[in-house]
Amino acid sequence: MEQLYAKVLDQIAKSTTSIVDISESDFGLARPYKEDISEMIQLLKPKYFLPIQGLYRYLIVASNIAVANKVKRQNIIVLQNKRSANFIDGSLFSRKKISKGEEEIYVSGFGIGDVCFRVLKERDALSRNGLIIVSFLFDPIEKKIFSTPEITTYGILSRENREAYYEIIRKIIFNNFSNIKKINDKILKELQQKSQKNIKRKLLRIFDKEPSVSVLIHNIYPEVKKMKKMLWKQAENELKTGVVYLEFAADWCNDCKMQEPVNEELSKYFKDRSDVKLIKVDAEESKLFRQKGTKYEVLFVPTHFIFKDGQILFKQFNYVPAEVLIEKIEKALNS
Structure with a gap:
């Protein structure tokens, strides 16, 4: 943690020339002060008191402040994780588990908006190495490519050198999909994976980067002769x-x-x-x-x-x- 802290400070120092140190006495707490809690209780005069922010020890400290301000200890509710306080007509009903009434709906926010480590890792790789998407039409009856491969790139090729490398990628595709004797779903998938690997290796030698490569094959079938x-x-x-x-x-x-x-x-x-x-x-x-x-x-x-x-x-x-x-x-x- 200390190494990470020092590394962040170094990065900040490299990115700006204006740095101001703040003394510990100037730092403010992220939780309420004793005076804040006392004033709130005196102003609102609550029947029940539920501290909701901070570690468990901070909840206990807030509870003791409430007792000092004449809130009954039995009306102070300190909830652990996965616990809830239920009230009926203004009176405490339960603090052990969630009781669902006829018109009450419990909404769990677990898993909303979070991103897993694998996704973050993939995004980091894309930002560093770039992305190449190659798509083309393939006729499985004739066993040949039906269109010029369309290539879309992000973060690896500039406008100036783009066309030259596009030709290299297209050549790899045409070489892999030429002289096909037999075709089925398994062979098509193998050719797809082979093309992706060949493009990665070629660009790794040129740019010293290994971009993410996706080869999309769209099968087309000629119109059947009809009566x-x-x-x-x-x-x-x-x-x-x-x-x-x-x-x-x-x-x-x-x-x-x-x-x-x-x-x-x-x-x-x-x-x-x-x-x-x-x-x-x-x-x-x-x-x-x-x-x-x-x-x-x-x-x-x-x-x-x-x-x-x-x-x-x-x-x-x-x-x-x-x-x-x-x-x-x-x-x-x-x-």
């Missing part, structure tokens, strides 16, 4: 070339709603395929619904077709599982 909703005239032109899966559907049809998850599965299965087209047409808009004698005869919804170069290879009414449609489409592609 195209078309007007019948437009869809009819698409049927003339290549392999086409066509569904006639209607908004009011329950079986069509059951078919929606199947359509999503088809879209995912063929998302990277350019040799097949997935098309949906409103059966009522096409004016083919329940029209007998036409080329397509869409008598029910949903009605499923698979075409190849304008020729019908498959036709079926109502619900059809995804595996059946995938098998038929693959067969059409290979025929």
Whole structure:
């Protein structure tokens, strides 16, 4: 304690040229003087007296002053920690424990506004060594970085040399995330930690500082190819070339709603395929619904077709599982 006291005095002396010593006789107490307590009791004439500030011995001293000023000793309440005095209609009810009434609420202030040592230590490290945040978009399907890494720094890089070191950091990121053969959550976390360590080591050699580094990876997924909703005239032109899966559907049809998850599965299965087209047409808009004698005869919804170069290879009414449609489409592609 004495060493710390001397160290603080030295720091004060280094930071200012005007220092004034105050003698002990000029110091004031942080607790009330005997005269203050006596005057307060004589003025207020309290029935009960509760000293509340200072060490236990100071509470006893204040109690003795109250007795000297004609306060009954049985009405002097010296409370220890975790004790309370409860009053009902102006009379002391209890001083042993907290009694909660119907309209009384006890509010504990424990833990409010305090900061743990770990947080203080982290803040001290940030103030001395700085902070670097690197964020970028990553495509886990293609296994590559989708955007230029954005870098934010605090307390380590100046405006003059910032861009040069940004390029060093970006190079580390691109090197770690290139030529990835396999990707999952575990591998992604390992690459994240590796990048943070590499950036710390590089900057430690340059600045002799080890900043806190946070690498934030935002995964993005390309939009899945979906079935195209078309007007019948437009869809009819698409049927003339290549392999086409066509569904006639209607908004009011329950079986069509059951078919929606199947359509999503088809879209995912063929998302990277350019040799097949997935098309949906409103059966009522096409004016083919329940029209007998036409080329397509869409008598029910949903009605499923698979075409190849304008020729019908498959036709079926109502619900059809995804595996059946995938098998038929693959067969059409290979025929």
